[in-house]
Amino acid sequence: xxxxxxxxxxxxxxxxxxxxxxxxxxxxxxxxxxxxxxxxxxxxxxxxxxxxxxxxxxxxxxxxxxxxxxxxxxxxxxxxxxxxxxxxxxxxxxxxxxxxxxxxxxxxxxxxx
Numbered sequence: 180x181x182x183x184x185x186x187x188x189x190x191x192x193x194x195x196x197x198x199x200x201x202x203x204x205x206x207x208x209x210x211x212x213x214x215x216x217x218x219x220x221x222x223x224x225x226x227x228x229x230x231x232x233x234x235x236x237x238x239x240x241x242x243x244x245x246x247x248x249x250x251x252x253x254x255x256x257x258x259x260x261x262x263x264x265x266x267x268x269x270x271x272x273x274x275x276x277x278x279x280x281x282x283x284x285x286x287x288x289x290x291x292x
Contacts, residue, residue, distance in 0.1 A: 181208040195242030202234045210266060222269040231262040250290040257283040 183206040191198045211224040239251035240246035259282055266276040 181206045189204045195239035196236045199233075199237075201234045202230065203233075204228070204230045210227045224266055224268050224275060225271075227263075227267070227271070229262050229264050230249055230260070231258050233257045245287075248290045248292045250288065253285075255287075256283045257285075262287045 183204070185204050186201065188199065188201040205226075205228060207225060207228045209223050210226045233256065235253060235255035237251055240250040240252060241248065258280055261279070261281055264278040265274055267273050268275050
């Protein structure tokens with residue numbers, strides 16, 4: 180278990196427009212006590228701290244532009260800051276594993292009639 184985690188989300192909605200920005204933080208912590216790396220003395224595995232930012236912007240086209248159908252257009256980005264996860268053993272420069280997911284983008288259109 181990480182010693183500190185926190186989440187912060189800001190959300191705005193008015194007149195068919197909605198904006199959401201979220202930030203998640205996880206502090207560095209022990210992730211495994213038996214790494215299987217055959218390191219003398221049984222070194223622990225740690226993960227580095229990580230902060231990820233996600234955002235989305237949505238519009239209800241009917242409310243904003245008088246569109247005939249109740250239609251929502253949404254653009255979202257996950258991991259906008261391209262946060263990286265690293266696992267290391269004993270020393271922070273002894274990287275065992277690195278996960279670089281990059282940013283992910285989604286554009287969606289939803290309607291009802």
